Amino acid sequence: MKVKKRYLQLNEELFREHPEFLDPAAPTLQGKLAVVANTMPKLAAAAAVKALAEWGRPAGDITHLVFATSTSAQLPHIDLRIASLLVLNPTVQRTVIGFHGCSGSPTALRVAKDIAENNRGARVLVACADMWSVMDAYVVPDVVQRYGITGRALFGDGAGAVVVGADPQAPVERPILEMVSASQATVPGLDHALAVQITKCGLEYILEFGELAAQVGGNIERCLVDALSSLGIGSVGWNDLFWVVHPGGPMVMDGFAAALGLEPGKLAATRRVLSEYGNMTGPTLIFVLDEVIRRRRQGKEEASCEWGFMVGFGPGFTIETMALHACNGKSDTKTEE
Incomplete structure (x- = not known):
């Protein structure tokens, strides 16, 4: 599995405007944050416009906005700009x-699920965006660490958005997947294996893919067993489910698939997203979700499964899991996306 394509905000024009970004010793954090503050809201809003169009109701009907990012830090935050660009109601509740x-x-979707289930009539716009190409703290090749080389070959920029609600209003709202349950688990002693530090030059990340792959393989089934048994759907094997899994990297995907004994095609959506977009960190799982939905509509292998799991991995080391149910059974997402 290779990363064939990525999309980056960083380009030659940006380097011409900010030549200091090429100096690994220059204190460029503030300049990079300014670039992100100017460009990220537009990228996130563009993704949100697509989600709102698929939803079918006016943007003014959105009651809550949940925005997730790891590559921006400012007050007021980018969520305010997104709300302005989309002309959301001034009373929209932002998180x-x-x-x-x-x-x-997946964290944002879990929060949106709780909001929708506990606020009658709520419609939650979830938006996620990251720009690692801009915020990366570049260092010269002879001192770059192995995880720095890997990360720079893997990470891309992107944004994704989803509308979440409960009790859909027919015929306008046509839910696709139901988010049945959500949970988070932390694997202790691994905070060193996936971490990011804020420096004067930007964000420096630590990625121990070998250790992460081993820990995913050793812990993922335990995280999923209880969630599966609580669904009350009888004897269902891992290959009877569809999978929306964050790619991480090839080693992580291979460890995940091996631990659950998944058939080769079960992570096809995840592998395609990694190949076509790279790892965009936060937004990536929304891309995988969209790819799974597309494949189901095309009648591919995912279409034969009524139940599935969304699985995300984060710093800590954190595993986010969410049980999903196809609203139209096997042919085609109480809280719906």
């Missing part, structure tokens, strides 16, 4: 989820 890394979008 920012920061620095959850690759588990940004």
